[in-house]
Amino acid sequence: MARCLPAAPAALLLSCFSLLLGLAAPAGAAAPKPGLLKEASQLRDRALADSDAWQHAWSLTTEVGPRPAGSAGDRAAVTWALTRLAEIGFDEIRPQPVEVSAWERGTAEARIIRPFPQPLVATALGRSVGTPEAGIEAPVVRFENLAALEAAKPEEVRGRIVFIDERMERERDGSGYGPAVQKRTRGPSVAAARGALALVIRSVGTSTHRFAHTGATRYEEGVRPIPAFAISNPDADLLTAQFAAGEEVELYLHSSARNLSPARSANVIADIRGAGKPDEIVIMGAHLDSWDLGTGAQDNATGVAILMETARFIAMMPRRPERTVRIVLYANEERGLDGSRSYTAAALQSEQRHVIGIEADGGAGLIYRFDSGVDEEAFPVIDAMREILAPLGIEGGDNSATGGADLSTLRAEGMPVLSLRHDASEYFDLHHTANDTLDKVDPEALKQAVAAYASVVWIAANVAGDFGATVPAGE
Numbered sequence: 001m002a003r004c005l006p007a008a009p010a011a012l013l014l015s016c017f018s019l020l021l022g023l024a025a026p027a028g029a030a031a032p033k034p035g036l037l038k039e040a041s042q043l044r045d046r047a048l049a050d051s052d053a054w055q056h057a058w059s060l061t062t063e064v065g066p067r068p069a070g071s072a073g074d075r076a077a078v079t080w081a082l083t084r085l086a087e088i089g090f091d092e093i094r095p096q097p098v099e100v101s102a103w104e105r106g107t108a109e110a111r112i113i114r115p116f117p118q119p120l121v122a123t124a125l126g127r128s129v130g131t132p133e134a135g136i137e138a139p140v141v142r143f144e145n146l147a148a149l150e151a152a153k154p155e156e157v158r159g160r161i162v163f164i165d166e167r168m169e170r171e172r173d174g175s176g177y178g179p180a181v182q183k184r185t186r187g188p189s190v191a192a193a194r195g196a197l198a199l200v201i202r203s204v205g206t207s208t209h210r211f212a213h214t215g216a217t218r219y220e221e222g223v224r225p226i227p228a229f230a231i232s233n234p235d236a237d238l239l240t241a242q243f244a245a246g247e248e249v250e251l252y253l254h255s256s257a258r259n260l261s262p263a264r265s266a267n268v269i270a271d272i273r274g275a276g277k278p279d280e281i282v283i284m285g286a287h288l289d290s291w292d293l294g295t296g297a298q299d300n301a302t303g304v305a306i307l308m309e310t311a312r313f314i315a316m317m318p319r320r321p322e323r324t325v326r327i328v329l330y331a332n333e334e335r336g337l338d339g340s341r342s343y344t345a346a347a348l349q350s351e352q353r354h355v356i357g358i359e360a361d362g363g364a365g366l367i368y369r370f371d372s373g374v375d376e377e378a379f380p381v382i383d384a385m386r387e388i389l390a391p392l393g394i395e396g397g398d399n400s401a402t403g404g405a406d407l408s409t410l411r412a413e414g415m416p417v418l419s420l421r422h423d424a425s426e427y428f429d430l431h432h433t434a435n436d437t438l439d440k441v442d443p444e445a446l447k448q449a450v451a452a453y454a455s456v457v458w459i460a461a462n463v464a465g466d467f468g469a470t471v472p473a474g475e
């Protein structure tokens with residue numbers, strides 16, 4: 001209403017007039033009605049007291065285990081999800097077939113030859129090729145970061161093993177990950193283009209223990225693929241110290257990793273059908289696949305578990321939401337977003353409109369902040385959501401949320417997003433390592449998460465008006 005005050009610019013006044021004349025419906029959502037806020041706060045309190053997302057995470061990590069895309073564990077996870085979702089009270093559950101890239105880790109070995117023999121804790125990077133059968137034994141050249149390698153002359157690199165030493169910074173919002181991950185995704189191609197035999201990176205993680213951090217890499221077209229490994233931070237420290245001491249460092253590397261032909265997997269989609277606007281979708285996304293070194297507890301069994309439990313509480317409400325609340329458990333986030341791309345391609349052909357999305361893929365730390373990525377017109381709804389979240393210790397953030405990796409393909413089409421930010425200070429000690437196991441998960445923190453997701457999703461699924469563009473684009 002403030003926009004219809006006399007101080008409003010001419011263009012806004014025009015739209016105010018057309019509203020008064022009933023020429024155009026308001027695109028944005030008005031503040032939620034008190035009854036809806038009351039329902040949302042009751043749902044929040046019930047979820048905080050009684051939810052048990054931990055049980056879903058226990059089941060996925062204990063009864064299925066690691067589930068890299070295309071593996072037997074991945075297929076077991078799809079079956080697990082279809083079975084478990086059927087116990088929750090959805091109106092419709094279906095698998096959406098997805099072709100996924102497949103890769104076999106095999107075994108990896110890395111050890112120092114010179115200045116003294118010492119085994120290193122190492123892991124192959126996802127999608128890396130293996131070494132020749134006899135392994136690779138060569139002198140090592142160290143670079144402070146990827147930019148230094150990019151600036152190197154081929155003669156510094158040719159015939160050597162490249163070691164990129166760049167560290168990841170520990171941050172509450174996990175923002176150290178994006179910059180540090182560049183050396184993992186691009187490093188092998190940059191090193192190979194300069195004639196390197198193999199690449200070793202300092203793990204993209206913050207653990208000070210001897211855990212190596214895996215994660216996907218990719219080879220640029222036209223570049224000869226070279227084997228790529230990550231070593232634990234303490235092992236990287238050792239190499240660094242040896243270089244600082246002026247030693248010549250030589251490594252032995254062996255890996256039997258290989259890329260396989262594409263495999264079949266599936267997104268798992270489940271709907272709580274909207275009572276008033278069933279073709280308007282509020283989508284909650286989490287990836288079902290995981291890396292294989294641990295059991296993928298925080299990446300991403302807890303994300304899956306939080307959303308399943310959120311849906312269970314929404315399904316237990318005395319009435320159905322106005323809009324359809326949909327959970328999508330995505331295939332192969334880790335090695336290439338295959339499930340995300342398949343889902344969005346189908347969504348663009350659909351009659352259903354994706355009104356807003358939220359993704360759970362940030363670990364199991366307490367949620368401390370709530371961000372949005374919506375049109376300004378929807379700010380009154382975001383303000384109301386913030387009020388509902390405040391008693392959970394969650395502060396309001398900004399409007400620069402981009403969604404998560406799996407929702408990025410819908411976001412790119414214009415879909416608005418919400419983002420509940422988990423405290424990631426300790427997440428990257430575990431993420432993508434053998435140490436990502438269930439014992440690190442605090443069941444109480446999951447209760448807070450379910451309370452937060454359930455209350456904001458309930459508001460989004462019932463409030464009048466949109467949050468901005470919808471996917472596919474509405475009228």
Ligand SMILES: [Zn+2]
Pocket residue numbers: 287299300333361
């Ligand atoms: Zn993840």
